[in-house]
Amino acid sequence: MAMEGNGASVSDGASKTKIPHVLTVAGSDSGAGAGIQADIKACAARGVYCSTVITAVTAQNTVGVQGVNIVPEDFVAEQLKSVLSDMQVDVVKTGMLPSIGIVKILHESLREFPVRALVVDPVMVSTSGDVLAGPSILSSFREELLPMADIITPNIKEASALLGGMPLETVADMRSAAKALHAIGPRNVLVKGGDLPDSLDAIDIFFDGKDCHELRSSRIKTRNTHGTGCTLASCIAAELAKGSSMLSAVKVAKHYVETVLEYSKDIFIGNGRQGPFDHLLRLKNGIHNSHRQGTFNPSNLFLYAVTDSQMNKKWGRPMVDAIEAAIEGGATIVQLREKDAETREFLEMAKACVGICRSYGVPLLINDRVDVALACDADGVHVGQSDMPARIARTLLGPEKIIGVSCKTPEQAQQAWIDGADYIGCGGVYPTNTKANNPTLGLDGLKAVCLASKLPVVAIGGINASNAGSVMETGVSNLKGVAVVSALFDRESVLAETRNLHAILMEAASQVK
């Protein structure tokens, strides 16, 4: 596809904000799990505007497709012209293209109104097994659409059909198919292996003409998979519209689909074999965190300084000086943990700490108090199992703020993810005097929680210069750092202690790479 805009200009007047825009050219699904409806929801969830050209209207539900009414070709052309001539489309995504004439019209429209990228989901058979585009269409796909496409996203059956019936049974076959499809003309190919048997993971093959990537995501056990193909392609289109590179768009889209399937696995809509899922992550318990993906950087957890007023008082340091010294020494995130302060005192201190942390670009989280975090515009909160539930904290704080949750068990870790947390704090790893009656998990307990967690983890509890290296060397990939209180703040020099701990962590991290 030509890499240029359509040149349409907005009306004069005040400065305008350009919104990333995907046009989907696809069929309507009355059950709203797939097709146009899935595309609109996926784009909305990814924060992208979605316009629509409807190629067919289907009567369909969770049982199957009961009827298809193809939109007349000249009216598909009219819809395309209406949107492409006026609305600053960045990316076109195609789904059900039910006739050779419609493929031809799309081809001509895109020549007349070039867009930045074309994502082709070569829909042929619905997930219920109903045919949505017959074999007669294959040659026009191959000759007209594929050579224009920036990416095509066939499943195994579609890839096989596009390659004249080539059998696809293994990951090696998928690699060969991706290369053969690439030779037809699309710039990138994603062959989706979700239908491959005998695998715990869903394996897709991405080929960009040079490198072949094997992309894995966990296979979610759920009946609610209707519309995954449309959703994946729309999400790729949405990420491209926002400016992502192709590989990154594909990875984000896979992660998004995995997240919504996991999140929606227990919802119940319709009596058929295959139900829809919840693109907006709302139906289950009313939270919406899909568009927050990527706002928290897990590497912030590397050296997590948790403050303690009593300790700083003991050493005669104002809190802001202690925090500044910790940041100068290498702390990558700070948590203000005030167990005894009155609300107003806490808020004043929090405001000062936000100021100092922001000047260094280091996030500041508030322990326990969502109200204080909101009032001082901190970067987020850390809550424990008896504090405000993370799900409610997310609702109160909105999608942008960071939420950490203390977890001691795999079940708590799973719940934290469902509730929309960004990371978990796991401990006490070692005995500590800083928190009373806190059970010690040991390195084995820490590992078990890390392995069960889809979120990044920071270890806490009794961690200091003598054991931080062993914690990091457990080598679990989502263990991103250590959180410490006394090893930094119950010491004479916060700066020297933080520097020393930072150096130890760097050394340990280099060992596990």
Ligand SMILES: Cc1ncc(COP(=O)(O)OP(=O)(O)O)c(N)n1
């Ligand atoms: C990073 C981090 N992890 C765990 C905790 C403990 O939180 P919680 O269980 O709520 O206990 P208190 O800190 O509130 O006493 C934490 N604060 N930070």
Ligand SMILES: Cc1ncsc1CCOP(=O)(O)O
């Ligand atoms: C707040 C908290 N949560 C679990 S252990 C702990 C205390 C950590 O303090 P220290 O680093 O001094 O052991």
Ligand SMILES: [Mg+2]
């Ligand atoms: Mg707490």
